[in-house]
Amino acid sequence: MSPELLRLILAATLDTLYMVAVSGLIGTLVGGPLGVFLATSGRGELFAAPTTNRVLGVVVNATRSTPFIILVVAIIPFTRLIAGTSIGTTAAIVPLTIAAAPFIARIVEAAIREVDQGLIEASQAMGATPFQIVRKVLVPEALPGITLGLTLTVVSLLANSAMVGAVGGGGLGDLGxxxxxxxxxxxVMAMVVLVLVVLVQGVQSLGETLAKRVNRRLRRP
Incomplete structure (x- = not known):
């Protein structure tokens, strides 16, 4: 393979990492609090708002159930409004973020709902406020599950970033x-697939390692 093609693969890899990193960060900043709210706003829960919970749940489910390639095309006007264009790596961040946020929200919600209800009741008995319970009990206890869930999200974003290359999104998918x-x-196609496999394996291994370390720290007496 020529040096020029190797340079293109390196540039495409950096574009993919840029798209995944930015969309993952923004998606977490949006989806994390949304997931906490979904997990704590049901009837009789810490921030009881069942109607709002149901409405947000419908929106999250509708976004998650939309195939990514259709989502990319459907929100082209919105992408142009936000990024000024619908082509390129920066524009691709918009649909990637919109796809990631509800996915992360459900992951965070599921992880928090796995926390022992007895811990919540004990915290309430000691006079902790709902925000203190979320910050000092729910999120720390759910952190290993959230870490694994975010790892899965990054892997999904890598796949979607390759898919968005079909509509001029840049990155490894566009190069392939x-x-x-x-x-x-x-x-070139083989090299693109190889790079994506290496990235996925690296992310998965790193996520599992971080989750184990977080879990050990939480269980340490």
Whole structure:
């Protein structure tokens, strides 16, 4: 493989990492608090608001059930409004974030609902406020599950970032389509797949390691 193609693969890899990092960060900042609210706003819960909970649940489910490639096309006007264009790596961050946020919200919600109800009741008996319970009990206890869930989210974002290349999103997916498919260069396609596999394996291993360390620290007497 020529040095020029290697340079293109490196640049595409950096573009993919940029898209995944920014969309993952923004998605976590939006989806994390949303997940906490969904887990604590049911009837009789800490921040009881069942109607709002149901409405947000419907919105989250609708977004999650929309195939990503359809979501990308459907929100092109919104992407142009936010990014000024619908093509390129920066524009691709918009649909990636919109896809990631509800996914993260459900992951956080599920992890928090796994926390022992007895811990919540004990905290309430000691006079802790709902915000203190969330900050000092629910989130710390759910952190290992949240860490694994965020790892899964990053893996999903890597897959989606490759998919968005089909509509000019840049990154490894765009490189694979333009060179590997349209120019009949199977070696480029193979290299793109290899890089994606390495990235996924690296993210998965790192996430599992972090989750184990968090879990050990929580269980340490």
């Amino acid at each position: 389509i333009r060179y590997g498919y349209q120019r009949f260069m199977p070696e």
